[in-house]
Amino acid sequence: xxxxxxxxxxxxxxxxxxxxxxxxxxxxxxxxxxxxxxxxxxxxxxxxxxxxxxxxxxxxxxxxxxxxxxxxxxxxxxxxxxxxxxxxxxxxxxxxxxxxxxxxxxxxxxxxxxxxxxxxxxxxxxxxxxxxxxxxxxxxxxxxxxxxxxxxxxxxxxxxxxxxxxxxxxxxxxxxxxxxxxxxxxxxxxxxxxxxxxxxxxxxxxxxxxxxxxxxxxxxxxxxxxxxxxxxxxxxxxxxxxxxxxxxxxxxxxxxxxxxxxxxxxxxxxxxxxxxxxxxxxxxxxxxxxxxxxxxxxxxxxxxxxxxxxxxxxxxxxxxxxxxxxxxxxxxxxxxxxxxxxxxxxxxx
Amino acid sequence: xxxxxxxxxxxxxxxxxxxxxxxxxxxxxxxxxxxxxxxxxxxxxxxxxxxxxxxxxxxxxxxxxxxxxxxxxxxxxxxxxxxxxxxxxxxxxxxxxxxxxxxxxxxxxxxxxxxxxxxxxxxxxxxxxxxxxxxxxxxxxxxxxxxxxxxxxxxxxxxxxxxxxxxxxxxxxxxxxxxxxxxxxxxxxxxxxxxxxxxxxxxxxxxxxxxxxxxxxxxxxxxxxxxxxxxxxxxxxxxxxxxxxxxxxxxxxxxxxxxxxxxxxxxxxxxxxxxxxxxxxxxxxxxxxxxxxxxxxxxxxxxxxxxxxxxxxxxxxxxxxxxxxxxxxxxxxxxxxxxxxxxxxxxxx
Numbered sequence: 001x002x003x004x005x006x007x008x009x010x011x012x013x014x015x016x017x018x019x020x021x022x023x024x025x026x027x028x029x030x031x032x033x034x035x036x037x038x039x040x041x042x043x044x045x046x047x048x049x050x051x052x053x054x055x056x057x058x059x060x061x062x063x064x065x066x067x068x069x070x071x072x073x074x075x076x077x078x079x080x081x082x083x084x085x086x087x088x089x090x091x092x093x094x095x096x097x098x099x100x101x102x103x104x105x106x107x108x109x110x111x112x113x114x115x116x117x118x119x120x121x122x123x124x125x126x127x128x129x130x131x132x133x134x135x136x137x138x139x140x141x142x143x144x145x146x147x148x149x150x151x152x153x154x155x156x157x158x159x160x161x162x163x164x165x166x167x168x169x170x171x172x173x174x175x176x177x178x179x180x181x182x183x184x185x186x187x188x189x190x191x192x193x194x195x196x197x198x199x200x201x202x203x204x205x206x207x208x209x210x211x212x213x214x215x216x217x218x219x220x221x222x223x224x225x226x227x228x229x230x231x232x233x234x235x236x237x238x239x240x241x242x243x244x245x246x247x248x249x250x251x252x253x254x255x256x257x258x259x260x261x262x263x264x265x266x267x268x269x270x271x272x273x274x275x276x277x278x279x280x281x282x283x284x285x286x287x288x289x290x291x292x293x294x295x296x297x298x299x300x301x302x303x304x305x306x307x308x309x310x311x312x313x314x315x316x317x318x319x320x321x322x323x324x325x326x327x328x329x330x331x332x333x334x335x336x337x338x339x340x341x342x343x344x345x346x347x348x349x
Numbered sequence: 350x351x352x353x354x355x356x357x358x359x360x361x362x363x364x365x366x367x368x369x370x371x372x373x374x375x376x377x378x379x380x381x382x383x384x385x386x387x388x389x390x391x392x393x394x395x396x397x398x399x400x401x402x403x404x405x406x407x408x409x410x411x412x413x414x415x416x417x418x419x420x421x422x423x424x425x426x427x428x429x430x431x432x433x434x435x436x437x438x439x440x441x442x443x444x445x446x447x448x449x450x451x452x453x454x455x456x457x458x459x460x461x462x463x464x465x466x467x468x469x470x471x472x473x474x475x476x477x478x479x480x481x482x483x484x485x486x487x488x489x490x491x492x493x494x495x496x497x498x499x500x501x502x503x504x505x506x507x508x509x510x511x512x513x514x515x516x517x518x519x520x521x522x523x524x525x526x527x528x529x530x531x532x533x534x535x536x537x538x539x540x541x542x543x544x545x546x547x548x549x550x551x552x553x554x555x556x557x558x559x560x561x562x563x564x565x566x567x568x569x570x571x572x573x574x575x576x577x578x579x580x581x582x583x584x585x586x587x588x589x590x591x592x593x594x595x596x597x598x599x600x601x602x603x604x605x606x607x608x609x610x611x612x613x614x615x616x617x618x619x620x621x622x623x624x625x626x627x628x629x630x631x632x633x634x635x636x637x638x639x640x641x642x643x644x645x646x647x648x649x650x651x652x653x654x655x656x657x658x659x660x661x662x663x664x665x666x667x668x669x670x671x672x673x674x675x676x677x678x679x680x681x682x683x684x685x686x687x688x689x690x691x692x693x694x695x696x697x698x
Contacts, residue, residue, distance in 0.1 A: 032539060034525045035518040089482070093475040093542065117528060118633070126442040129478065130520045134437070137514040144507050150499035157506060158493050165486035169384040171479045176383045180464060190381065284467070 003332070003338040008056060014073045015055045015080065019046060022142060024078055035135075038127065041108065042135050046084045049100040051349075054079040054204040060337055061208025061221070064329030074148035075211055076317035078160060079204045085135035086167060086199075092125045093175075094258060096252055105131060121149060136164070142168045148211055156209040163203035170195025178259050187264055188232070196236070197229025224337070227320035234313040234346050237262040238306075239348070247349040253293055259283040263312075267305035275299050317341045352681070353688040360408050361401045365420045367370035368395060372493060378504065378633040382573035387476070391484050392456065395433045398449040398697075402617070403428040403553040408572070409686055413678030423496035424560055427488045427509060428553045435516060435548075441474050441481075442524075443607060447599055454480060472644040485513070497560055512552035519544025527608045534615055538579070545585070546578025546622055549696060576669035581693050586611040587655075588697065590646060596698040608632040612661075616654035616689025624648050666690045 023043035030036040055076035062072040090096070091104035098104055101112065109131075110124035117123065143156050165214065173191040177183045202225025209218055239248050240255035241264060255262060269276045282288055282296050300306050320337050359414035372392035379385040404425035411421040439445070449454055452460065458480075458498045459473035466472065492505050522540040551574025558567055587596050589604035590613060604611060614632065618625045631637055631645050649655050670687050 030518075032522065032536075036520050072444065073663070077697070089478055093471075093478060113528065122442075122444070123524065126524055127521065129442060130517050130524070131440055131453050133485075134514060135518040136482075137510045137517065138490075140506070140510045141514075144503060144510075150503050153503060154493060154499050157489070161486045161489045164371075165483060165490075168479050168483040169379075169381070171386050172383050172476065173381065175472060175475055175479070177568075179472075180461065187381075286467075340669075 004343075007060075007113060007332075007336050008150075008340075009327075011056045011059050011073075012052045013075060015045070015052045018073050018077050021041075021082060022081075023047075023139070026138065028277075038131050041105065042084060042088075042131055042138070043100075044103050044106075045088065046080065047103055050083070052080060054083060054200060057201060057204040057225075057340075058208040059101060060333055060340075061205040062212045063208070064217075064221070064337075065209065065212040065214035065332040067330075071147045072208065072211060075143050075148065075156065076204075076208070078146075078156075079163075079207065081135050081139035081142055082160065082164060082266065085132045088128050088135065092128050096254070098249075101246075101250070105117065113268075146211075152211050152213060156207050159203060159207050159210060163199055163207075166194040168198045170199075177261050183261050185263065185265075185297045188261065188263060188266060189203055192230055193226060193235045196233040197226045200231075200232055201225040201229035217327045217329060220323045223323040223331075224320045224327070224341075227316045227323065228341050228344060231313045231316035231320065231341070234263060234316070235345050235347065236262055236311050238309060238313075241300065243306065243348050244348065253288055256288050256293065256296065257286055259286075264300050264305050267308050268300045268303045271305055271308075272303035275303070283308035284320040313345050317345045351518055353685045353692075356409075356677050356681075357405060357406040357683050362407045363409075364426060365396070366402045366424050368392075370427060371423075371430075371487070372396075375487065376627065384417040387480050387483065391437075391487070392431060394448075394454050394457075395429065395484075397451055399429065399431060399432070401548060401681055403432060406574075406689075407549060407560075408684055409689075410554040411561045412557070412682040413566075413686075414558065414561040416679075418609060419558060420496045421557065423516075424492050424497065424505060425557070427491040427495075427505075428512075428556065430484050430488035430491055430512060431509065435513075436489060437481035437484065445519075445599075445603070450595075450599075471634045484551050484655050493696065496585050501560050501562060505556050508556050509561060509679045512548055512556075514541040516548045517595075526610050532610050532615075534612065537610065537612060537615060541545075541582040542575060544686045546617075547580055547583040548572065548578075550574040550578035560657035566676045566678060569672045570678075572672040573690075575664045575671045575675070576672065577690050577693060578664045580665035580690070581667065582664070583612060583658050584694050584696065586613055587658060588664075590649065593697065604636055604639055605631055605642065607643065608635075609684070610660050613649050613654050614659045617649045617652045620654055620657075621648060621652035624652070662694050666694045 023039065025045070026039050030039055030266055058076040058079055059072055064067070088098060088105040093097055094108050096104050097107045106124045106128035109127050110120060113120050113124060139160065140157055143160065144153055148156070170191050173187060174195060177187065177191070180187070202222055204220065205225045206222060211222060219322070221222070236253070240262070241252065243252055245252050261283065265279055269279050279296065279299065282292055285292070288296070321341050323335060324337055327334065372388065375388050376385055376392070376499070379388055407425040407428055408421050411418070436448060437454040440448055446456045447454050455473045455477035456475050460683050462473060463467050467504065470648065488509065489506055492509065493502055493568065495502070497505070519540050522536065522688060526536065526540065529536070551571055553573060554574045555567065558570060589601065589611070592601055594601050614628055620629050628645065628648065631641055637645070658667060670690050673683060673686055
């Protein structure tokens with residue numbers, strides 16, 4: 001195994017151990033069976049899969065300026081708890097029944113409520129909303145209990161609040177996009193910057209950097225994060241249309257059935273306007289047939305839209321690496337982050 | 350006007366001004382019309398009524414140990430933003446159409462979406478969930494921007510996270526209570542401690558105290574808050590059954606239609622077990638008739654349950670005042686808090 005893969009796996013293991021011990025502590029603190037059951041569900045949801053990309057980036061952002069430290073592992077799980085919070089709410093909002101190949105949070109809760117209970121569906125969704133809010137509290141707690149100094153903790157919790165805030169704005173744009181006939185590439189890029197790039201790459205990385213106490217080099221590192229984050233989203237959209245259901249852990253039709261106006265769709269309509277009515281129908285359908293789905297995939301490829309996304313993704317990843325060069329940080333971690341940029345755009349899940 | 354009422358009104362005005370300028374800043378920061386519209390809605394929701402009990406308590410908790418300070422007004426609005434966050438989510442969960450005599454947040458959003466839009470109801474609820482999450486971010490921001498020292502800010506944000514966490518646990522117990530046939534007085538008191546007493550009285554008061562830098566006197570002040578918080582809840586339940594719809598700003602049948610097993614209901618069933626089937630039917634009905642509602646109110650009174658709650662409430666308020674006596678704080682603020690205990694249990698909204 002090469003050094004970079006090793007860095008990824010080693011940190012992933014440490015993060016999982018830390019999550020496990022955090023939840024042990026929270027479960028010990030619970031003073032009634034209802035809370036304990038829900039905290040155990042949040043634990044199971046969080047522990048089930050997840051590539052831990054975000055906390056690994058927090059650790060890497062730290063390692064750029066400071067060596068290994070158990071406090072950064074403790075703080076890094078914060079963004080993974082935020083991830084649980086947002087995914088739990090997302091699945092309620094999207095009415096998704098599965099997540100990471102298992103029942104989504106509210107679907108799991110629903111199954112535990114006896115059939116015939118009044119308003120069982122709404123009840124399980126409500127419990128999931130509260131569970132998400134709890135996971136959000138846990139995220140803050142993970143930072144404040146990490147053992148860093150007051151100043152660093154404050155910078156990091158501020159950043160986390162900002163990440164969540166901008167994810168919210170992105171989410172609003174996203175929900176709104178379904179209603180907005182004029183929704184175009186510019187709106188989409190802003191949505192991706194806020195909802196994905198900041199949240200998945202830039203934010204976690206910067207949390208690690210501010211926890212290290214470093215105050216220089218933050219600007220180019222931030223650009224690396226934003227650009228790679230956009231690339232990440234483009235690969236996500238590609239996997240959401242052409243990926244392998246087993247590998248990505250959800251129905252490959254989800255994005256289309258949710259009516260997502262991805263860059264793939266926007267550019268296909270622009271390049272092959274004769275298919276605009278068909279594509280719009282597919283996005284409004286909500287339950288696309290196998291036949292139409294195959295036709296849609298063909299149109300995205302034949303229109304040139306697929307290649308457009310692939311090229312843009314590669315350019316973004318290259319550009320992100322050039323910003324990374326400007327960061328005066330520890331060289332092995334820089335190498336890891338360069339390798340990581342390629343990993344992001346070639347990943348299959 | 351007496352001194353205490355004056356303290357209440359003066360602080361309420363300052364809090365409203367501070368909320369207003371906080372939202373001005375957030376609106377200025379918004380970089381797209383979708384976010385701006387949503388932040389304006391959060392502002393309108395927050396500015397519409399609300400007695401500002403929680404931020405006033407934060408200021409009073411501070412004034413016990415330190416004199417007037419513009420920073421505490423800035424920090425105090427945090428708990429009011431948390432209140433918006435929780436109310437917005439609550440109304441989605443309860444499917445309430447009104448709040449403070451106006452449309453609830455998601456109901457207002459729904460009206461702004463053109464009729465005939467696909468899944469308009471779900472869409473507006475999703476936007477409300479995200480708006481609530483945004484208000485939660487704002488709540489943290491209000492503290493971190495208040496200008497206090499790092500240590501005080503951290504103590505206060507920790508406390509806020511803990512308040513929200515325990516409100517969540519209380520919420521879980523509450524949702525669960527509808528399914529739990531054995532739900533009794535002990536469970537109910539725990540629910541009230543977490544969901545109301547900590548959140549409405551004890552937590553806000555302690556936030557002010559920790560921001561003042563005081564480290565002594567916290568225990569008796571905390572007891573004052575918890576006990577008065579329980580009394581607050583009992584008065585809430587009484588108003589929720591016997592209150593004036595116009596004054597309380599919501600349908601007086603809400604609690605019953607939501608199936609709330611209040612102490613009034615639990616004790617009525619205990620004292621007049623012959624009415625247990627009738628009371629349970631009322632709580633499961635979801636849309637109680639005027640006739641049954643009047644009968645239910647009569648049973649609660651004739652069974653002695655009403656008097657039980659009134660007496661318990663008075664005892665709790667008295668006990669809370671005796672704990673306050675143990676606090677070595679500024680005497681005018683102590684007088685206000687004593688007056689406030691009586692205000693809480695006699696208020697009509």
